[in-house]
Amino acid sequence: MECQTKDFGQEYKAEMRAVRDSMDVLNGKWKIPILSSLCYYHKRRFSDILKDSVGISNRMLSKELKELEINKLVERTIIDTQPITVEYKLTEHGKTLRTLINHLTDWGIAHRKVITGK
């Protein structure tokens, strides 16, 4: 594989911005665990995601879900029970992350082999 971009000026800056956009979305300790939970259970309640993402606090979960919603990756639905419950699910756009996460997974596995030699 040729390891070059055509132009280290223009195109390079655009690429940097795009990669940063992706990283910003995925960044932090909890984004991917949360997304994975929503990916598996197509609908999931707050307290359930809390259990799936082992170790997270409600403060963090709340914050992260809000960001994911702002980024149009997750949809929030209030269910009018007593007491109120809330359901979260991936948007169509959110589902496209699955592919990206798969790539990250694959490279991570290959990388671990290189580092640990196994």
Add this chain to the structure above:
Amino acid sequence: MECQTKDFGQEYKAEMRAVRDSMDVLNGKWKIPILSSLCYYHKRRFSDILKDSVGISNRMLSKELKELEINKLVERTIIDTQPITVEYKLTEHGKTLRTLINHLTDWGIAHRKVITGK
């Protein structure tokens, strides 16, 4: 695309670990700019990468390069000039990152379209 993993227990945990491995390597403000510089210029000196990665401090560059070297993504070669210079380049393993970065770029572009609508 079906958005599921086969098993939310076993396989899920392995995937989480792999993704985190990838993210750890790429994490932080400067890893990708540095890698991109090395990707374009197949060999590059410390002071040059410093200029490529606009805004980075020598302290940070030094730290990041060290981490990349530990992760076997980058190779360091001391050139015995006066004063000494040092050349960095991607390892074979490091070059495999290009593909991953491309995926991150592509998704970042698509994501920006969704968010900004343009």
Add this chain to the structure above:
DNA sequence: CTGAATCCTCTGCGATACTG
């Protein structure tokens, strides 16, 4: 049950100065 509010700690990162 689903958060919001507070408080506190720890880490990433910038600025600057110094060394071989």
Add this chain to the structure above:
DNA sequence: CAGTATCGCAGAGGATTCAG
């Protein structure tokens, strides 16, 4: 030139408590 050493701040994230 290629780093290392020190300092300081801002933001990420944990624990706990409160509210609708």
